[in-house]
Amino acid sequence: MQYRMLGRTGLKVSEISLGTWQVGGGWGGAFDRKAADAIIQTAIEHGVNFLDTADVYDDQQSERAVADFVKKDRDKLLIATKIGRRLDPHTADAYTPDAMEEFVDDALKNTGLDYLDLVQLHCPPSPVYKDDELFARLEKIRSSGKVRHFGVSVEKVEEAMAAADYEVVETVQIIFNMFRQKPLDDCFSVLRERNIGIIARVPLASGLLSGKMTADREFDTNDHRNFNRNGEAFDKGETFSGVPLDMGLKAVSELKTLFGDEELYKYALRWILNFAEVSTVIPGASRPEQVISNVKAASLPAFNEDQLKSVKKIYDEYIRSAVHENW
Template sequence: MQHRPFSRTGWQVNPIGFGAWAIGADWGAVSDRDAEAALNAALDKGVNFIDTADVYGMGRSEKLIAKVLKSRGGKKDIIVPTKAGRKLQPHVAEGYTIQAITGFVEQSLKNLEVDALDVLQLHCPPTPVYSNTALFDGLEKLVQAGKLKYYGVSVQDVDEAIKAMDYPIVSIQIIFNMLRQKPIDKLFDLAKRKNVAIIARVPLASGLLTGKMKSDTRFGQDDHRNYNIHGAAFDVGETFSGVPYDVGLAAVEKLRPLVPGGTTMAAMALRWILMFDAVTVAIPGAKNVQQAESNVAAGDLPALTKEQMEAVKQVYDADIRPLVHHRW
């Protein structure tokens, strides 16, 4: 799989990156040892894009990344976007001042042990924030001050992504997978025209699209797939892509026959995402070496056939679209 250009930055990124939420928090227990091993395995396989956020373990994810990169001789050409905003208490639009964001940026600079953040993404802010011109002007000043190289947004829905392109952002992070296909209809062509990178998050629908989960699968108390299954902690769309668990399991069984021999459903799900040239990078998480290596290998799978792509669309249209398409 060839690298893909990341907007106007000049960076070329492996289309399979590393999503560092799971090594920070909210996905069950992950030891520092396993987290570091997973990161090293991904980097050894050619990953050069590691996405994180200041709230992933309240700095733990950022610090683990810094430690691993330092042990490998420095950051070099590895791109490490982070996010800010979710530390706000309460998390309301009025809290998104440039003063608050600057404070978060300063802490992330320390955690990541860098002089400038590669990309600072607003972390799924309330919708009114996308009309806050002063905030985006402030982000531009942080670029001029050398605190950021670029900035972008992580969004909950397609309409927010479209609004964000009113500003000189380099990237949009959005949920995109076989169970969340709305970006195809409304976002991708516009992003290509405006040269905005698309970062596909939750690419395996919180593990649903690994094909390994069953109706009796249980998740730990510290796993968002337990405590956020109804959206109690944050937007329910972040957990199983907002698809009811039983509906998701049934859809997976319809998708299973499409998996090519010799590979896995997770690999097919990642390869499906890369069939869309508007996507710059998908960021599956990994809690151990095996997961990290299998994620990266998905990028080298042959292209899916027209028949496979159509079959995925049929499952989505019949079973999933009525539940999620209008919401995000």
């Protein structure tokens, strides 16, 4: 495993890390602590030191599972959690300074940790990124020692740019993959200049870039790939990265001519690492074997110029019109 600096935080993070939306619960199933522990343990054994979670993942159970491992090796393992999505209703007005501090305190209590390495606002509505009072409170919380670093998880490039104006924001978590390339054009250079760490999420476009998806695939009723195709429950861009399934499958077929049928997912992950602005990629996993496969992507050689151009051409031909201006 290779490690990169997480912006100006001073933290070194594994190039391939672990996102825990799926850990122990599949794509929305009942939480299985034994399965979660096996996945996290496997990740750590293969060099992963950055574990991304959130208080809404499996009703805080994912957060607790991650924290229990972090406690065992506090100097080497990093916990990154997210707050805000438990607000009901999830509106900009609900993102008050007091509410965010309560969420931080709740996360500390839930994890049993003395401090949190990274806390990220969890895809708040766009107006939140202009709330000076809120970000001033985050600065105060950081100064208290409860949280070492703050960041944001965003839906849109414009939100990343707005958040970057606040000194307290040291990381941006954003959807970035072969099918979501707008960040390259619109915000990577600014984030690099400000030394803000970039965490690439949804790297396989909800499994679309695994190369194993088919048009007749059926999803469980509690799987967002079934109920959120058009943004019925949350932002449409979270599901298949906002790409219509039929369009995405056509693009995947083209990508397979470049990278083969069996290991497209590894090349999809390695493509992201080709960009030095990215500090870490956080694919999920529902089995230990997936963790191992994901980690192996980091050992692939960097893409050459022809490969990069070929991926861009496929994006421009099949994907750009559906997603580029939306996020």
